[in-house]
Amino acid sequence: MKMDLSQFYQVFFEESFEGLDAMEAELLRLSNDTPDVESINTIFRAAHSIKGGSGTFGFEKIASFTHVVETYLDLVREGKRKLATEQVDLLLRSVDCLRDMLTALSQNQTMDESRAIALKAEFESLLDEPPTANSTETQQLAKPQGSKSSWYITFIPHREILLTGNEPLYMLQELAQLGEVEVVVNTQSLPALDLIDVESCYFSWQIELISDCSESQIKEIFEWVEDDCEINISRQGFQTKDTKTQVTALSSSQVKPADENTQFSIEPSEPTKSETEVDSHTKIRTDKQLAEPATKVQASPTQSTALVGDSLTTDKAKQTSQKIADASSIRVSIDKVDSLINMVGELVITQAMLMQLSESEFDNKVVKRMKQGLAQLEHNTRELQESVMRIRMLPISFVFNRFVRLVRDSSQKLGKKIELVLLGEQTELDKTVMEKISDPMVHLVRNSVDHGIESPQERMAAGKSEIGKITLNAYHQGGNIVIEIIDDGRGLSTEKIRQKAITNGLINATDELTDEQINLLIFEPGFSTAETVSDLSGRGVGMDVVKSNIQALNGAVDVESTPNQGTKFKVRLPLTLAILDGQLVRVGQHIYIIPLVNIIESLQINPTQVSNIGGQLDVLDLRGEYVPIVRLAEVFAHQSDSHSLNEGLLVVVEVDSGKAGIFVDDLLAQQQVVIKSLEANYCKVEGISGATILGDGTVSLIIDVVGLVKVAGIKNLGTGNITIAEHSTSCESL
Amino acid sequence: MKKILAVDDSASMRQMVAFTLKKAGYDVQQAKDGVEALDMAQNSRFDLVLSDVNMPNMDGISLIRNLRALPDYKYTPLLMLTTESGLEKKSEGKAAGATGWIVKPFNPDQLIATIGKVLR
Structure with missing residues (x-):
């Protein structure tokens, strides 16, 4: 069966990044306190999962690197290697390295192997075992046998073999698939009917197999029961007696030769400590796992990008690349999704009700019910909006x-x-x-x-x-x-x-x-x-x-x-960039929105308190503080209704810890508006942070007060030393 | 349809295993650790349990030991997913009552073939 494993890559990347975060967090905790068993187990498990997954999904480079990390951690777990600051540092660097490798992989970029190789060498020196100690002694077993030959197999299972869940019949059937078989069952040990223990196996078998298979193929069939039976495999007089040791060797020969599998003599570790004491971290992880996979919600980070200026250049390359990988999806707890589904259910009911009403004859009664329905719809919409917002919220x-x-x-x-x-x-x-x-x-x-x-x-x-x-x-x-x-x-x-x-x-x-x-x-x-x-x-x-x-x-x-x-x-x-509480203001024919959080107060200007600086800038004496006045109509080149300052209103906003007044014709409603990116739909406009669609369908622009003041050319607000630039340009694109 | 319980703390492995086995015609359920798996196994019968070894809360070996002690799972094939370096884990698993093991990394075909050894 050919199967495309790439569909699991995304999940693998996500959980690997999560595992690396967990590793990092635990490693950092270790450096503060004495190593505790549960922390080391958590670190080990994370490395182990990444190795397992990367091996399965064919990311060999990551698998081989994590393998060394895991081997080292395993020894630490058994108390055979220490975990002092230098080793924690080494492990932390490995976490970084793995994170970069996975990031590169998830973005289809070529990854930088040199770091992994260097780190691997460091681990190998700590393991003081040559990395080339490959299990060569097992190779001979895998040799193909060439032409057909007769195999004689004696299979005497122990009585309790059935209790291991193995089924002798299936093994015989499997043998039959290798070639021609002749099976003789030996029922000698079968006791009298009343003495039969139904859980025991009393039979043994002698099998003659004519096949071109290798001995290892036959042994593989009995691999799981090697300790639960006596088995003898021979070929035309050539007999192998010491089956047991060879079968053991066989199981290690399954290791891919390509894999640098360093064999360590590791004593059987005691069963992993009982894990009653679950720390909070593990709990969180568990919760999150509960939430998947059905609750993967695609976030759309593009919506609000217009709001953001140039990001910091510090460490930019590293962090942005990491962010791209993170931004693709978010994990949401089940309860948030459930409440969302619930809301949608109610919305559908309301919609159905309104639909039904619209089809009936209109009379007073229907109108009344229609109004109720619309009120219900409003309620549903608001709750739905709140629920959706909650999905985007993360601690x-x-x-x-x-x-x-x-x-x-x-x-x-x-x-x-x-x-x-x-x-x-x-x-x-x-x-x-x-x-x-x-x-x-x-x-x-x-x-x-x-x-x-x-x-x-x-x-x-x-x-x-x-x-x-x-x-x-x-x-x-x-x-x-x-x-x-x-x-x-x-x-x-x-x-x-x-x-x-x-x-x-x-x-x-x-x-x-x-x-x-x-x-x-x-x-x-x-x-x-x-x-x-x-x-x-x-x-x-x-x-x-x-x-x-x-x-x-x-x-x-x-x-x-x-x-x-x-x-x-x-x-x-x-709390969010998707929705904003806005004050609608009017200038001439145009409606703008000023974010409520920026507004300190709105007032009517007393012209006697206004003075003019250098014939360019009007300032208002607001209770002893000088507030520069920005005429919105002038900045955006609109026709204002207000010919003098006392005809309109002044919205005082906080800018750069100073104040500025935005002069408008009128204040309209205050309402929540959904922010639409201007950058995504048009281009970045200085002084405007985005746009929204009003109830009547018209587009209204949201003012970025900091940008607006800049466009108006006012400088050094808040220093008590306000100046105005040479010429205040109005926004060209409008 | 034969019912299989796949236990792994890694979601990607779990999904891969489940997807593969479902395609091969098995009814597959998933558990993220030993505790959850044991609970599910007690509430319904599975024809085969396939469990990872390293897991939080309850590891695969303990899970197998606990399952084998249940009357319903006396003869049920219990397989563990181990890594190549986990040789000692295999004997530990066998002592706990595991039927056999699958060595990671494996591909879907190997997985189906291995399951077929004990589940028909």
């Missing part, structure tokens, strides 16, 4: 868990001692948001490791514990998720930042700024406090990129810092 632990490794590796490199604390790992957020936030978070965490936490000596001198602490915390707040990256390091140096900002021309030496305002300067473009460019952070990517990435997700980032006590970065993000 943030997917992102957090990556940092265990990152912090471990980078702190080792820097000679720092750092403990990573994860809080709120089960907080859920949209998968797309999660993918997009990962890079900025890597940057923030690296920053904390690199600049935040001091060296052990420095910490001791400051009277702090030698071990620094980085806390990642996530929680929900309203429709947002808040992620905090807290370190107990030296804190931001306001003086240094100030000096640097003055040097870089971000502020004037005379400007009076609060510490808070100074700290926010680190997010300004062209600002980097790193005095020396280190291997970790400061690769030319500044915090400004982090900020713009987060803003591209409609989020915000904030920093709080206390000298010598630490720094806290707070990232606020919408």
Whole structure:
């Protein structure tokens, strides 16, 4: 039977990546504590499954590499090899290597074998066994026998052979398939009827077989019962007595010669420890497995890509490639899918009801019922929408868990001692948001490791514990998720930042700024406090990129810092990128949407509070704060109804931790809108983050307030030093 | 139709085994570990159980030992999936009551042939 195994590849890749994650997580736990048996078992099983799968699906390179890893782990499991930091490092590097190999494989790219070969050599030296110790002694058995010959086989099964589930009859039938047979059954040991034990086998057989088969072919038939019978195989006077040892050798000869199978003398391990104590990790895995395979839902990450600017360049190649592999599917727990199916069921019922009503004669009663039906439909739709959104939600632990490794590796490199604390790992957020936030978070965490936490000596001198602490915390707040990256390091140096900002021309030496305002300067473009460019952070990517990435997700980032006590970065993000709470605003004939999360307040302008700067920019004195006014009609070149500022309304939005006012003709409804990507359907337009379709079918554009302010040419918001660019261009494409 | 229970913690292996055997005309059910398999085996009769060895919660050897102790599975073929390096596992499995073994990696044809040795 020819079968296409490629249909299982995707599942294999997914579970292998999952297995590698589990391996990595357990390995990282090991390095902190003393090795515990269950952890090692989990690591072993992951390697074992990957080996088994890759062998079966024909990924020889992965199979042969995992084989060495597995062999080593097996010895560790039996306590014959140690697992100290160097070995954990080696294993972690192997995990990385395997991950890259699998990624390459899943994307049909050629994989880089050199790393695997180098790592394999390292393992082999640890195993201090030459890798070429192939089982040559078994080769002779597999020799083909050439022409036909007569075989005499005596088969005397032990009485209890049936209790192994083996059936002598089938073996005889199998023999018959090899050639011509003559079978003589020996019933001598059959006792009297009343003494027969029905579970015993009393017969033995003598078989004459004329065939061109090899001895190994005959032995293979009896392979499973070698210990449960006496068997004698001879050929025309040439007799083999010592069948037992040869049969044992035979089973190892099944090993493909191509496989570098190093034979180790491994004593029978005691039965794997009873696994009553299941750690939480295993549980999660179990849950997930329950959810498959029926619940594989294809996510479409394209929908919201338009919202995202250029991603960070740090480690880009590696991480993006990984992401492509991840993004193809998500795993969803059964209950979420069940509730979805339930919703759809109700929707169908409602639809049927409305359909029936539409076919009947219209009178008052029908209209009333129709209205009820529509209300029901609205209810169904909303619930369905919520259920679908839930499917895209994943716990943030997917992102957090990556940092265990990152912090471990980078702190080792820097000679720092750092403990990573994860809080709120089960907080859920949209998968797309999660993918997009990962890079900025890597940057923030690296920053904390690199600049935040001091060296052990420095910490001791400051009277702090030698071990620094980085806390990642996530929680929900309203429709947002808040992620905090807290370190107990030296804190931001306001003086240094100030000096640097003055040097870089971000502020004037005379400007009076609060510490808070100074700290926010680190997010300004062209600002980097790193005095020396280190291997970790400061690769030319500044915090400004982090900020713009987060803003591209409609989020915000904030920093709080206390000298010598630490720094806290707070990232606020919408839970999803698919739907947005929007304020509909009107300019002339056109309706735009401003995301509600950006809006601070909306007000009517008192013209006496407006002053003009340099004949270009109007600013409003809003309770002592100067807010630049952006006329939406002007930016987008529309005809406005409002001839003067007091005729329209001003929507005050938060931009770059400063404020700006968007001047519109009118405020309309507030509603949830489904975001459609502009990039996917048209092209990226500065100042616009996407589009949506309104109830009446018209397309409305969603304003990206940060972009809009940029288009309007306003700079340095929030520094108290607002300037306007030479000429504010209106958006060409509109 | 002969009923087979396929036990493996790896979803891809399980699916591959199930798919192959279904194509060969068997009724196949799947379990992800020994505990689940034992539970399923107690609730319905299977003509053959095919189990991986390394699994969380309950490994294949323990599963075979437990199954063999059940009156319904006294003569039932119980096969294990082992790797080539698992020689000692085979004897351990036999001691626990396994009928035989299939060596990983295997291809669909080998799998069907092996099953055919004990299930007709």
